[in-house]
Amino acid sequence: MKTLTLSAPAKLNLFLHINGRREDGYHELETLFTFLDFGDELAFTLTDTNQNIIITGDTADIPLEQNLIYKAAKTLEPYKKVTAGVEIHLNKKLPMGGGVGGGSSDAATTLLALNTLWQCQLTISELAKIGLGLGADVPVFVKGKTAVAHGIGEQLEPMDIPQKWYLVVAPPVHVSTALIFTHPDLPRATPKLKNGWKLSDTGNDCQTLVKKLYPEVEKTLTWLLKYAPTKMTGTGACCFAEFENREAALRVLETLPSSWQGFIAQNTSESICHRQLRAWQN
Ligand SMILES: C[C@](O)(CO)[C@H](O)COP(=O)(O)OP(=O)(O)OC[C@H]1O[C@@H](n2ccc(N)nc2=O)[C@H](O)[C@@H]1O
Numbered sequence: 262m263k264t265l266t267l268s269a270p271a272k273l274n275l276f277l278h279i280n281g282r283r284e285d286g287y288h289e290l291e292t293l294f295t296f297l298d299f300g301d302e303l304a305f306t307l308t309d310t311n312q313n314i315i316i317t318g319d320t321a322d323i324p325l326e327q328n329l330i331y332k333a334a335k336t337l338e339p340y341k342k343v344t345a346g347v348e349i350h351l352n353k354k355l356p357m358g359g360g361v362g363g364g365s366s367d368a369a370t371t372l373l374a375l376n377t378l379w380q381c382q383l384t385i386s387e388l389a390k391i392g393l394g395l396g397a398d399v400p401v402f403v404k405g406k407t408a409v410a411h412g413i414g415e416q417l418e419p420m421d422i423p424q425k426w427y428l429v430v431a432p433p434v435h436v437s438t439a440l441i442f443t444h445p446d447l448p449r450a451t452p453k454l455k456n457g458w459k460l461s462d463t464g465n466d467c468q469t470l471v472k473k474l475y476p477e478v479e480k481t482l483t484w485l486l487k488y489a490p491t492k493m494t495g496t497g498a499c500c501f502a503e504f505e506n507r508e509a510a511l512r513v514l515e516t517l518p519s520s521w522q523g524f525i526a527q528n529t530s531e532s533i534c535h536r537q538l539r540a541w542q543n
């Protein structure tokens with residue numbers, strides 16, 4: 262059996278507005294998702310042992326039952342049309358809980374890969390619906406197109422945006438998404454954008470609160486802003502600065518303080534996972 266190796270790319274929220282809070286505690290969002298050509302790598306190999314889902318690689322810190330890769334595979338099990346288990350090897354490159362959606366992207370890549378390998382024959386829309394049960398950010402990775410999202414992040418309107426280079430910096434702090442979304446000081450009443458909006462008029466509604474609670478995030482934003490337009494992604498802690506070309510981004514990466522981790526990448530209108538999966542199928 263051949264091994265199917267796919268990326269689980271990072272996402273950036275190029276803006277993130279919170280428009281309201283729903284009765285179930287989730288928030289109504291308006292956010293622009295794009296994908297980066299950098300991410301985790303997952304290798305899928307079918308095994309003879311039915312009912313068996315084995316995860317190897319960089320998963321040591323995550324209990325199996327909570328691992329989004331495992332959860333995604335378990336969710337697809339009832340749909341499989343072949344008698345086979347799977348071994349999934351994870352090469353983790355994205356900071357965990359960093360706002361770049363690493364866990365959600367791993368889950369989406371797992372759904373897409375196993376839908377093919379296990380011949381589940383689910384459509385992308387059906388997979389996205391299943392993915393929403395794993396996390397608000399999973400559907401956008403399943404659909405794999407740069408998009409403005411509404412609802413809790415699942416109503417997606419694909420959008421063409423220019424390709425840029427990004428320097429993404431992960432300060433050494435972990436921000437809990439749930440903590441930010443339950444905080445009394447989070448602004449929750451940004452109006453929906455009107456037609457003709459410009460990216461320069463948008464922001465991240467979580468940023469002021471996260472800066473206050475995590476001074477390392479404030480330091481990172483202040484440092485990056487010396488070089489380029491900068492925002493935080495998701496609920497942090499990662500921050501990204503936007504550049505017109507690779508060389509400019511690389512020059513700033515080379516001067517990054519040593520306690521911060523960073524990488525540079527380009528945004529892609531389609532997730533690289535989708536491109537790789539198509540190439541494998543043909
Ligand atoms: C903020 C974003 O990162 C933007 O991309 C995401 O919407 C978060 O997506 P995620 O990590 O997949 O979120 P989930 O795992 O579904 O939810 C984590 C926690 O975030 C809060 N949450 C998440 C999404 C949303 N629209 N409203 C929320 O209030 C909920 O309190 C939930 O307990």
Ligand SMILES: Nc1ncnc2c1ncn2[C@@H]1O[C@H](COP(=O)(O)OP(=O)(O)OP(=O)(O)O)[C@@H](O)[C@H]1O
Pocket residue numbers: 323327328329330356357358359360361362363364365366367398438494495496497
């Ligand atoms: N395979 C996985 N990779 C990363 N995190 C995982 C995975 N499985 C479960 N998790 C859990 O999910 C949490 C959130 O992970 P993730 O990296 O998606 O956060 P994030 O980048 O902040 O995403 P978001 O922007 O969607 O909030 C982690 O703290 C971790 O405990």
